[in-house]
Each structure stands twice: as structure tokens, then as C-alpha cells.
Amino acid sequence: MSKCLIGRGATPLSQTNMIFNQSDDDIGKRTGLLKPHLRMLGFLCLLSGLLPHAALASTQYLIDNTEGFLEKIDSSYGQMISIAALLHDYDAKMITAVIVVESEGNESAVSSKGAKGLMQLMPMTAKAMGASNPKDPFQNILAGTKYLKQLERNYGFTNTRDALVAYNMGPSRATRWLSQYDSAEYSYVQKVMYVYNTIQQREFSRARIARASTNNNHLTLSAAGVSARPIMTKPRNIALALLPFTVPLSRKDGVVIEN
Numbered sequence: 001m002s003k004c005l006i007g008r009g010a011t012p013l014s015q016t017n018m019i020f021n022q023s024d025d026d027i028g029k030r031t032g033l034l035k036p037h038l039r040m041l042g043f044l045c046l047l048s049g050l051l052p053h054a055a056l057a058s059t060q061y062l063i064d065n066t067e068g069f070l071e072k073i074d075s076s077y078g079q080m081i082s083i084a085a086l087l088h089d090y091d092a093k094m095i096t097a098v099i100v101v102e103s104e105g106n107e108s109a110v111s112s113k114g115a116k117g118l119m120q121l122m123p124m125t126a127k128a129m130g131a132s133n134p135k136d137p138f139q140n141i142l143a144g145t146k147y148l149k150q151l152e153r154n155y156g157f158t159n160t161r162d163a164l165v166a167y168n169m170g171p172s173r174a175t176r177w178l179s180q181y182d183s184a185e186y187s188y189v190q191k192v193m194y195v196y197n198t199i200q201q202r203e204f205s206r207a208r209i210a211r212a213s214t215n216n217n218h219l220t221l222s223a224a225g226v227s228a229r230p231i232m233t234k235p236r237n238i239a240l241a242l243l244p245f246t247v248p249l250s251r252k253d254g255v256v257i258e259n
Contacts, residue, residue, distance in 0.1 A: 058191075059190075059191065059194075062100075062101070062191055062194065062195070063194070065104070066100060066194070066195055066198050067198075069100045069104050069105050069195075070096070070100065070195075070198070070199065070202070072105045073096055073099055073100065073105040074096075076105070077099070077105070077107075077118065077137060077141065080137060080138045080141050080142075081095050081096055081099075081141060083138075083142075084141045084142050084144075084145040085145065087142065087145075088142075088145045088146050088148075088149045089149070090145050090148060090149050093196055093199045093200065093203075094148070094160065094192075094196060095119075095141065095144070095145050095148070096195070096199060097192045097193070097195035097196040097199060098119055098144065098148070098164075098167070098192055099118045099119055099141070099144075100192075100195045101188065101191045101192050101195060102115075102118065102119050102120040103117065103118045103119065103120055105118065106118070107135070107137040107140070108135070116134045116135060116140070117134050117135060117137065117140035117144075118137055118140050118141055118144070119140055119141060119143075119144030119145075121134050121140060121143055121144055121147070125143075125147060126139075126140070126143050129142075129143035129144070129146045129147050129150075130142070130143055130146065131143035147167065148163060148167060151163040151166045151167060151171065155171045157171075157174070159183065161183035161184060161186075161189050161193070162174070162178055162183045164183065164186075164188065164189045164192050165177065165178060165183045165186050165188070165189060168186075168188040168189075
């Protein structure tokens with residue numbers, strides 16, 4: 001029976017199986033083959049080469065759909081976000097940006113790790129932030145906003161980007177990670193800040209359109225010979241005698257008795 005051979009050394013398969021059952025030292029000394037942990041490292045390197053492509057695809061997906069997500073969130077949860085921002089003194093635009101990246105505005109979203117709702121809170125975190133039902137969108141947004149605020153106030157992540165890292169990976173892990181890296185390099189932070197900047201641009205564009213509309217209305221009135229100024233700027237200074245109608249001086253004077 002012919003023996004199956006691998007590679008150029010014409011090593012029989014049976015001998016190769018014996019080689020992989022030997023110790024790491026024997027493998028290195030006798031065969032020159034990679035140790036198991038080195039082979040695993042090679043596999044991880046190959047996998048890491050694929051990760052940037054996945055990250056780019058994820059980023060492109062966000063770029064293509066951000067406007068739609070924002071429209072959905074504004075119409076369904078805009079008032080809730082405004083209340084949460086007011087109660088916890090937090091930027092409403094940042095709350096919205098986190099919602100987009102975390103759940104795409106899906107209040108029923110549940111991650112593989114069990115994070116729930118619009119801002120993807122873990123059950124223990126939601127409970128600690130006062131949300132008895134994290135599936136309720138209003139409770140979830142309030143709890144998520146409170147957590148963001150506490151990361152800055154109680155955990156010392158005063159830089160908003162650092163706080164976003166902590167929100168995504170937890171305070172302890174974030175502290176270790178930030179001791180070696182810059183939060184601006186973190187993919188999650190980049191996505192949130194992209195959405196945040198998009199919201200800012202939307203607000204700027206809307207304000208510019210509103211100003212242009214006001215200016216156009218003013219020009220139209222002026223062209224028609226109509227003053228844009230109010231007719232009575234100081235009504236309290238006008239004498240009653242000059243008014244073209246009679247003003248009753250008391251409730252009794254204003255009563256009409258029918259015969």
C-alpha cells in the first residue's frame with residue numbers, strides 16, 4: 001500500500017501524526033515545523049488581515065444609512081431624548097449618536113451578550129441606572145444617558161471620547177485600554193462621532209434654511225410696501241381718548257341692560 005506523503009520532504013502521514021503528538025520542543029528541534037501555538041498565531045494574523053475589510057464594510061453601512069436612522073429616531077424618540085438630555089444635563093446630539101451606533105433606533109434590539117434596547121444596556125447596568133424595564137424605550141434612554149453622565153462624573157472619564165470607550169467596553173477595561181491607546185483611534189468612538197457630526201451638519205443646514213426663509217419673507221413684505229414692524233410697539237403709552245373705540249372703565253360699565 002502506498003503511503004500518503006505531505007510536502008517536499010516526502011514525510012509519511014503516519015510519521016507526521018507522530019510528530020504532532022510529540023512535545024513542542026521536539027517539534028522545533030527535529031522537524032522545523034511550527035509549534036501549535038505558532039500555527040494558531042499565524043491563523044490569528046490571517047484573521048486580522050480580514051478584519052479591516054469588515055470594519056470598512058461596517059463603516060460604509062453606517063454612512064449609507066445614518067440619515068434614515070436619524071429620521072426614524074427623531075420622529076419616534078426625539079421627545080424622550082430631549083427629556084433625558086434635560087434631566088441629566090447631557091448633549092442630546094450625543095445621546096442620539098449613541099442610539100444610532102448601538103441599536104440603529106430599534107427598541108427591541110438584543111445583542112448576543114444580552115444588552116437590550118436602544119442604547120444596548122446590560123441588565124445589571126440598566127438596573128443600577130434605575131430602569132426596571134430596559135425594554136421600555138423611555139426608561140432605556142434615561143438609564144443610558146444617566147450612565148454616560150456617570151462615566152464622566154463618577155468614573156473620571158471627563159473627555160467625551162474616553163467616556164464613549166468606557167460605555168462600549170466597561171470602565172475597568174477602558175481604563176487599561178486608554179493607558180496605552182488614544183480614544184480617537186477606537187472604531188466605536190469614530191462611528192459615534194461620525195453620526196454626531198452628521199447631526200451637527202443637519203442642524204446647521206436647517207438653521208441656514210430658516211434664516212434664508214425669514215430674509216425672503218422680509219424682502220417680500222418690503223417690496224409690497226408693507227412694514228415688517230409691529231403697528232403698536234408701546235400700547236401702554238397710548239391715551240385711551242385716541243383709540244377709535246370706547247373702552248369700558250369697569251365691569252359695570254361694560255354691562256348692557258336690555259329693555
